[in-house]
Amino acid sequence: MVLPSSMRIKGHRCFGHLHRTGVKFHSHSMLLRVAKARPKIMKGTYRDSESKTCRCAVVISAKVSKKAVIRNRLRRLIHNHLRLRLESTPQKISSWALLTIKPSNMPKNIAPLLEECDKLLRDAGLIS
Template identity: 55%
Template sequence: MVLPKSMRLQGHRCFDHLYKEGLRYHEPSILLRVVKAESKFYKRKDLKFESKTCRCAIAISSKVSKKAVIRNRLRRLIHQHLREKLYGVSGLSNKWALFSLKPQSSSKEPKQLLKECDRLLLKAGFLP
């Protein structure tokens, strides 16, 4: 299952904005960048769409693993976790988030990665 369209962050301008202006929160294996959403980066058809939750993206470089199978498995794991934690949480519709996995994250157990993800969401104010 993929994230609902309302949760996916797309477009290089959105990512550029996150990299330049985003507040950073660190854990040993994951970096979270958070920024206030700006409508000027949305596509025209997206302006009509009312998002019920934040928009998220996950960046996993080949430094994490040379194997695409492993990178995709990690991406699906985090997408599913975010879907369960964030979808429908009120007050997040004006935020964008970018999760970047660090190279040492491939050696961690999935439970450890998800705990780090939860700690980052708490630090950033996504969860009560």
């Protein structure tokens, strides 16, 4: 299952905002940037939603895997994991998150990667 479009970030202005103002949280295999949401710069019809949610984006470089099938499968798994975690936790403020997978020593099993993701989300205060 993929994140519903209400949970995704769209548009280059949103990503620029995340890169400029986002607070970074590092782990061995991931980088998480979190910034306060600015719905007015959101692309499309989703900018009118002012609810307290966390919208997410996942970036996986071709350096992680040369095969797009593997990168897309990994992206879908992480999006689903984020959706399950963030929907079950009430948010204090509306925020945007950008999760970047680093190309270092990718584990064969997805479980350690999802545990790292949970740790970063806890460090950022997005889940408890």
